[in-house]
Amino acid sequence: MISVKLSAKCWKIPVARLALVIVMAVQSLGAGWVQEPVQPRIDEEFAKQEKIYHRRGTRSYTANRGLTNYAEVLPAGFCAALGRLGSSDRWLDIGAGEGQAILDYYTPQGDAAPEKCGGSGPKARAVAISIEDRRTDKWQNRAASLGDDRIRYLSGKRLSQYSLEELGKFRLITDVYGGFTYTENLSRFVDKVLSLLEIGGAFYTVLPAVHLEDGTDKLGAWYKTELVDAASRPVKVCSWLRQTTCAKISCESKTDWDEPTQLIKIHKVCSGVSVPRTNLVEYMAGAPPGRRFQLEP
Ligand SMILES: C[S@@+](CC[C@H](N)C(=O)[O-])C[C@H]1O[C@@H](n2cnc3c(N)ncnc32)[C@H](O)[C@@H]1O
Numbered sequence: 001m002i003s004v005k006l007s008a009k010c011w012k013i014p015v016a017r018l019a020l021v022i023v024m025a026v027q028s029l030g031a032g033w034v035q036e037p038v039q040p041r042i043d044e045e046f047a048k049q050e051k052i053y054h055r056r057g058t059r060s061y062t063a064n065r066g067l068t069n070y071a072e073v074l075p076a077g078f079c080a081a082l083g084r085l086g087s088s089d090r091w092l093d094i095g096a097g098e099g100q101a102i103l104d105y106y107t108p109q110g111d112a113a114p115e116k117c118g119g120s121g122p123k124a125r126a127v128a129i130s131i132e133d134r135r136t137d138k139w140q141n142r143a144a145s146l147g148d149d150r151i152r153y154l155s156g157k158r159l160s161q162y163s164l165e166e167l168g169k170f171r172l173i174t175d176v177y178g179g180f181t182y183t184e185n186l187s188r189f190v191d192k193v194l195s196l197l198e199i200g201g202a203f204y205t206v207l208p209a210v211h212l213e214d215g216t217d218k219l220g221a222w223y224k225t226e227l228v229d230a231a232s233r234p235v236k237v238c239s240w241l242r243q244t245t246c247a248k249i250s251c252e253s254k255t256d257w258d259e260p261t262q263l264i265k266i267h268k269v270c271s272g273v274s275v276p277r278t279n280l281v282e283y284m285a286g287a288p289p290g291r292r293f294q295l296e297p
Pocket of ligand 1: 063129131132157160175180183
């Protein structure tokens with residue numbers, strides 16, 4: 001029954017979806033440890049999502065957040081971690097949109113300017129990844145003037161489609177309303193991120209409209225990412241992440257934002273990473289999409 005209540009509240013989908021959720025809830029009540037069925041016509045939702053990535057102009061999602069914005073929505077310590085990077089370190093921004101945060105990082109600071117996020121010391125090499133190419137003239141000019149591949153922009157593929165050889169390893173990885181919020185395979189995504197992190201490096205991200213670890217969500221909140229265990233009981237994203245080996249997880253809950261939002265930092269502490277697997281059971285295209293995952297037993 002929990003499943004019915006949460007899901008009906010969560011996405012603005014009327015009768016058809018409610019019926020689907022009721023069928024799933026009834027099945028899971030009767031069948032205990034049986035995996036939830038995958039939503040019919042999920043491919044249609046994927047096709048709609050593909051169009052969302054490529055929308056431009058006023059119908060597009062926000063893809064130009066700068067470094068100040070990143071500092072506001074990422075966990076505490078992000079700016080300091082960026083500032084500690086040396087010129088041979090590497091920063092990966094997954095779901096970078098226009099790459100504005102990287103451009104800001106590389107913008108020289110005037111004498112009178114307040115200390116910017118990441119400081120004014122040596123700059124790390126930075127790589128931006130986006131499904132669709134959103135490079136602006138500003139990006140092209142800056143990349144050309146810096147030269148030597150100091151900043152790179154990769155598009156046309158999702159994070160999971162790159163090999164370690166193509167991307168290399170990173171000291172710092174960020175994701176602001178990018179792949180972590182949009183992926184249809186959450187465990188594979190986190191596994192990939194951790195495989196690209198150096199030991200001692202950290203991943204900073206944010207997940208909107210999700211059940212908060214400390215349970216401070218306001219009554220009536222809508223959820224876009226839901227996780228359940230093999231018996232269909234709700235699981236919080238941070239509780240799931242904490243089961244990952246070789247990773248230290250820190251979670252900050254933002255109750256007063258428009259949507260209950262979890263700020264997440266994953267610190268890689270050793271090489272034997274193993275992320276408990278999730279299976280996608282529902283997906284509704286959107287910006288961001290609605291997703292429901294079930295943990296494998
Ligand atoms: C809402 S925009 C956010 C852009 C930027 N981070 C910002 O805050 O302005 C989402 C970005 O995530 C990218 N994205 C979504 N899923 C991805 C994935 N699995 N791998 C790589 N990029 C992804 C999209 O292509 C897009 O660049």
